[in-house]
Amino acid sequence: MIQDMLQSSPGMGNFVIFFILGLVLLLIVLGFVTFSILAERKVMGYIQLRHGPNQVGGRWGLLQTVADVLKLLLKEDIIPKLADRPLFILAPIIAFAPSFMVLATIPFTENFQFADLNVGLLYYVAISGMTVFGVLLGGWASNNKYSLLGGARATAQMISYEIPLVMSVLGVILLSGSLNLNEIVEAQKNGWFILLQPIGFIVFFIASVAELSRTPFDLPESESELVAGYHTEYTGFRWAFFMLAEYVYLFAMSALITVLFLGGWMAPFGFLDFIPGSVWFSIKFFFVLFVYLWLRSTFPRMRADKLMEFAWKVLLPIALGNIFLTALIKSLFF
Amino acid sequence: MSLDTLLSYNWGIMTPEFIILVVIALLTIFDLFMPKTMDRKILGWIGLAAIFAAMVTTASLAGGSVESILDDTFRLDSFAIAFKLLLLAGAGLVMFLAVSYGAKEGLENYKGEFYYLFLTALLGTMIMTSSGDLITLYIGLELLSISSYILAGIRKNNLKSNESAMKYVINGSISSAIALFGMSYVYGLTGTTNLLDIAAQLSVLMDSQHVYLLGISFLMILVGLAFKLAAAPFHMWAPDVYQGAPTPVTAFLSVVSKTAGFVIVIRILLTVFGAAATEGPGSVPLLLDMQDYIAVIAGATMIIGNVVALKQTNIKRLFAYSSIAHAGYLLVAVTTLSSNMFYSIWFYLLAYLLMNLGVFAVIQVVAGKTGSEKITDFAGLYRRSPWLAVAMGILLISLAGFPGTAGFIGKLNIFMGAFATEGHYVLASIMIATTVISYFYYFGVMTQIFFRPAADTSKFNMPFGILVVLIITVVGSIWFGIFPNTALDFMHNNLNIIDDFFS
Amino acid sequence: MELLNIYQNNYLIVFVFLCLGVLLPVVALYLGKLLRPHKPSEAKLTTYESGVEPFHDSRVQFNVRYYIFALMFVIFDVETVFLYPWAVAYEKLGVFALIEMLIFVVMLFIGLVYAWKKKVLRWI
């Protein structure tokens, strides 16, 4: 059915249908975010030998985050007097919209993908880069020193780590010869790229942690240094959208890593093919997600200068070298 | 494209470029890893050696047939060799100036950068001369421009230098954007960026609508390149930039950069628009149709350059306007499209290179000593250093176009073309009249040098580099003034530019 | 025609996602407005500076380092413009492209080394 629709000429009807489907995904994602926050708290609680939410929210604190959301919704909305009002309002939207947009191109299973773009990977990289604007604008519009500093820091960090990120993924592109995420998955039929591209994977993973501003690279919003950073002045649902964006990115990035390096929906061995792709995808996806949570609870925060220098002096040269190593391997062995 | 294709190219024809490229990379690394205290002059000498080596290889490539590699994007023809030799010669002389540059707020901290940025700009010009494709042409142009922007602002703690660089960036970028916009239409009408293919496509252009579009693109390219040449009315940046930039950079901009500008003008205008038909195949080329526009620019450039130069008090601004005026003279040759156009432009650029670089060498010595750049600083130069004064006198006379110097023969060549073909009498008359106007300011400098008493009678110290430049330029100016055929015959016997364009 | 339709539909989906991404905050904030209290006061509207009275304008000049990193980003990010198509087409281009790209990246690397030695990469 979807195939037919895709082949029909685009029009208002298609738009409505896509809209409904997209809305479904949005709700799923929102649900995911709600519970991934809970999961994060729980996981961290267990790792650090303390309890996660257990007082409110029914069994295992399942409704804890639901309550959180409601609280945010009901909070008073304050826009500081000295803030740049239009930008202040715009910033969370700019930060959030791209995070959702990138989901459009990720192939969850063989058939479950919204937009099968030829330049899917490039699309992801390009659109995710836009979030920086939201962060920077938010920091600037607040007219608060902490916010400004946080925004600037966040921007510097994000753009610095974007370079190794895009460079490291070149190895994958070289091997698959395509930017289409589906084709990249197909290309992993004989071996996941995590095996062929270990260096690229490590660089990509580290850079992705920094892009997500998660520990150990959570400087942009280090409470103890910046009083929360670029969103200091935000309250209620406006603040929530910055958070939401982060978690949606977490979702998207986990999915992307699954697709790029872990073979997407494909089974690790041929004989396991009978298990459906969605299951495989979910397993891998949750594993990656778990690693992110794991990292957060075990690592201390890095020093700001180390952080920046790490991107330029370590990751970038390694990524550049990896490109040529891959190219060489490819022309010698493939 | 496999390894075979790679090896099948005759890479030898790119040797000069490779030499420069490798030396750029080496110099960058040397500069980075050399101890801070070490004198960076050695880098300059290495650069000079590279330029010399490139020159020798370029000369040794002369006389061969036209070759092109890399899918016709890089083309080595006589035109390229002839102008590459000029560019390299000019760059070599500027390098000598740079090595001996020791102004008070000098380049000490940035000297290393200076050398390799300078070579990068040179590489850009070389690529421009040899490119057979709009893309490489544009890349070469930008390589030159971007390096020049930085060079102009290399004294980063000097306000004038900053301003000069800023103005250069803004004007340069706008102009290249305009030219690029014009080029995009050319591409659109032909579907290719290869110059020869474009020419072939355009020669059979039929649709009048397309011709109209082509006309617009011609004008845009012309305007964009006129900025680069500092032709009026797009010359406003030149005086400020020349004044603010360090003297060797000014010399580079006014000579090498300008030469490269003319190279690209000829390449694009002649190949692309010389072939474009106005009304179907075989009709009058668009270039001839548009000749008047070039003529207007040429006339305005000569008049504005020479007249505004009259009231300058800063020596570098004066020579900025002077070089604007010279661009005007050269544009006359471009306008006339006479049969000796290449020879006259080439020879004039040679003469201009010699005389202008010599003048900048003197300016560098004098301004370096006094710390300011006023024309009055030259007062009594004859007393302080007769040889320097006489050298400057000869160079100025050559710039003014008096017989017995290369400047005269250059102008003679251009007149010849202007009168020979359809007779651009008005343009030629403007050229002669403005030449007379130019006597005022050239001789104004002479008055300071020879007639006025010196405020300070201390002697100059003449670094080796300056001495070399002065000897080469003065001797060259006179030699080519008296025996111009030594240069012209070299051109004629070893190179056949005409075939590159009309065969 | 079908390919074209698929192509266009794909981008229509992207557009839908954009709309959703913008609509969600707008709708949520609008709904929130109906629910949440609104009692502004002078103190609430001041800028937060750890409880101290705010002083000076907050929009101070950034440390110059931020700009330098921005410039570095511009340069390196745009260079990937050449790397991506190259990587995609690498199979067809072969060794020739490898060598070309090697030269390109060596130049890029020299740029990085330059910045490194000039202490541009040092934060603070």
Added chain:
Amino acid sequence: MSSVPASAFLALALILFCIGLFGALTKKNTVIVLISIELMLNAVNINLVTFSKYGMAPSITGQVFALFAMAVAAAEAAVGLAILMALYRNRKTVNIDDMDNMKN
């Protein structure tokens, strides 16, 4: 979307180019001037890409050209901003009209 004629893209490019040119020539703030120049270059890119799809003789070269133009534009912007920073440090202004230190 094939119903959109090539001329629409060209017109868009032309309008963008003119806006850029206008901005570059009239604005006082150097940063805005630099942005305007970028706008002009991007107009060129639109042209090139349009021509590479709908031109007289469509070819991929236009896209290649556009890529090069982008890279060059980035380099130009980087150099422009760097120079602007140097200027700002010495002069504390980004206003073009304040750049009048010469002419004497």
Added chain:
Amino acid sequence: MNLNWVLSTLVFSPLLGIILLAFLPKTQEKLIKLVGFLATLPALVLSLAAYFHYLAGKKLSDFSVSAEWIQFRGMNANEPIFSVYYELGLSGFQLLLVVLTAIVATLSAIAARYVKKEWKGFFMLFLLLEVGMLGVFTAENLILFFLFFEITLIPTFFLIGKWGYFEKEKAAYSFLIYNGLGSAVLLIVIMILFAKTGTTNVELLSQMTADPTAPLSADLKLGLFIALLIAFGVKLPIFPLHSWMLRVHVQAPPAVVMIHSGILLKIGAYGLIRLGMGIFPEQFETLAVLLAILGVINLLYGAFLAFIQSDFKMVLAYSSISHMGIVLIGLAAMNEAGIQGAIFQVISHGLISALLFFLVGVLYERTETSIIDNLGGLAKGMPIAAGFLLAGAMASLGLPGMSGFVSEFMAFLGLFKVQPWIAAVGTIGIIMTAVYLLRAVLGMTFAQAHRKFDAIVDLKGVEYVPVIVLMLLIVLIGVYPSVLSSPLQATLETIMLGLGG
């Protein structure tokens, strides 16, 4: 015997002096002046030798040189589209001017003993100037002519601007600009001729313009001729274009004025005759009346203004304008007598003005003034100098037996034949000449003395050389005009042939 080398050596021999001077220490005043003087001698010797070669009845074409010089190439053609040759040659007219130049140059080198500073630079420029002048008169080719023509500009500019009197820079500038404009116009003419005909050889051009199939329309030729008239009119100078020349005469140092008035002005006349008449005879004829009127205006204007001057230098300057009027008058006659008169006038005025300016220099050296009133009673203090001054003035006003008479007489004779009315008006000028010159000279020599001349020395030693040599030549021409007329014969015939008479 092959005599090809003679002219090149003649023209470039002063360069040897320049090179020698360059290596002399600049404090050696005596030595420098000696070398400077000696360097003018080879040209003098060679030019006199050439003159006697001619007197011996041999052909002047023996001296012609022709060599390839510049080739301008065009598209594809292996043959150059335009060629310029290095061509030097002599005709009778040119021979006379070369001799005149050599003589005056040598004598001015003697006069240069009054130079007070920077002798080295002075003599180097002076010798360069000589190269230019000799080249102008021997060039057979317009480009070469133009080259030498411009070479005279630069040294003159510096000689005036650096060694002149109070307003030297202004004088130098007006000299440069007027002459620069003139030469610019000249260049246009040359280039158009070159582009249209493909040659710049004067002979060939003369033949070509006579040929009706040549690619030159009558209108173009007229235009070119008018341009030429302006170009040389500046140099000559013709009335509205003369103001620069007054300044130069007053401000330049004596040696330079001798050269300037004696020779440089003659380049204008030479150009008009050789190029104007030679290449465009028909157009010359068309404008003959205009030229005659201009000549008379020059004559009268110069004479009237000379009358009211208080500075003797100004008197001489206006007298030069006036005398150049006579040249024009002679030329405008378009007949043999007139043209011969004009050429005579060129040479005779060269000698006379050189003599007078030398004397002015001598006087100025001793009294530091050239104002007529201040010099009153000169005859008492400096009888010999005063005597020569008077003799010079007599020659200038055309006393029979001296060169001035011959030339003026023949010029007017020529004009009376064709334009009696204009000539009649012109004769007023002759009378005026006598009046103003006598007023000035007598005012200086015999008038009431306003100062004491006790300490002032009369002419002495080497100063006699120029005075006597010039005086002798003036008298020689006056008494025995055929020293000039016989070499001129051939030239005149050619010109008359061109004029169709």
